[in-house]
Amino acid sequence: MTLSCQQLLQKHTQVWHQATVHPFLVQCKLGTIQPQQFNTWLVQDYLFVVEFTRMVAQILAVAPPAHFDVILGGLVALKDELNWFKAKASERQLNLNTQKQSTCTEYCDYMHSLSIMPHPVRATAFWAIELAYNQGWQLPGVMPDPYAEFADRWGNPGFTEYVKLLEQQADEMLQTASETVQHQAEEAFLKVAELEQDFWQMAFNAAS
Numbered sequence: 001m002t003l004s005c006q007q008l009l010q011k012h013t014q015v016w017h018q019a020t021v022h023p024f025l026v027q028c029k030l031g032t033i034q035p036q037q038f039n040t041w042l043v044q045d046y047l048f049v050v051e052f053t054r055m056v057a058q059i060l061a062v063a064p065p066a067h068f069d070v071i072l073g074g075l076v077a078l079k080d081e082l083n084w085f086k087a088k089a090s091e092r093q094l095n096l097n098t099q100k101q102s103t104c105t106e107y108c109d110y111m112h113s114l115s116i117m118p119h120p121v122r123a124t125a126f127w128a129i130e131l132a133y134n135q136g137w138q139l140p141g142v143m144p145d146p147y148a149e150f151a152d153r154w155g156n157p158g159f160t161e162y163v164k165l166l167e168q169q170a171d172e173m174l175q176t177a178s179e180t181v182q183h184q185a186e187e188a189f190l191k192v193a194e195l196e197q198d199f200w201q202m203a204f205n206a207a208s
């Protein structure tokens, strides 16, 4: 039997819930997140997205040409996102030229470690990373300002559609993957889920 993204979500509901539902996001929705917590997330997520962009570029380099359109669209969105992060940081007078916290480093190192994995594993991780934010920022419901803009960036219908296309691409790659590679894809999904939870917790811990 071939593995699919939906099967991963169904098999690991608990870990995925922990990756996408966190007090950090609940407190954004309630408007009670502390600036120090939010700003920590903002700076660390910028540093994460820089490395994530490199990961996506490397995936493009090995993807079948039929997948280029979606991945190139993702890279264009990341170009915009990196500039947007810089604008948001500047509004808040945050310095982006700073060190990664250990959780952020661990996540970035993990993304780089995927470069030696077979393409189906990387496509699955790519989908999971984007789905985590797509669901995470949507699940709490409409957020108050200034958080609405952040929730919309990853929760908007266009982004949801993009994540569905990434799922189709990952599923297609998994269909012809060996059992070993399918197992590696499942491990990657679980690792992404764990790191997502840790990332929220890292920012949440920045409370004064």
Ligand code: HMH
Residues within 6 Å of the ligand: 045, 048, 049, 129, 130, 131, 132, 133, 134, 154, 196, 199
């Ligand atoms: C930690 N995961 C993290 N940051 C992001 N910007 C994304 C995922 C994007 O989907």
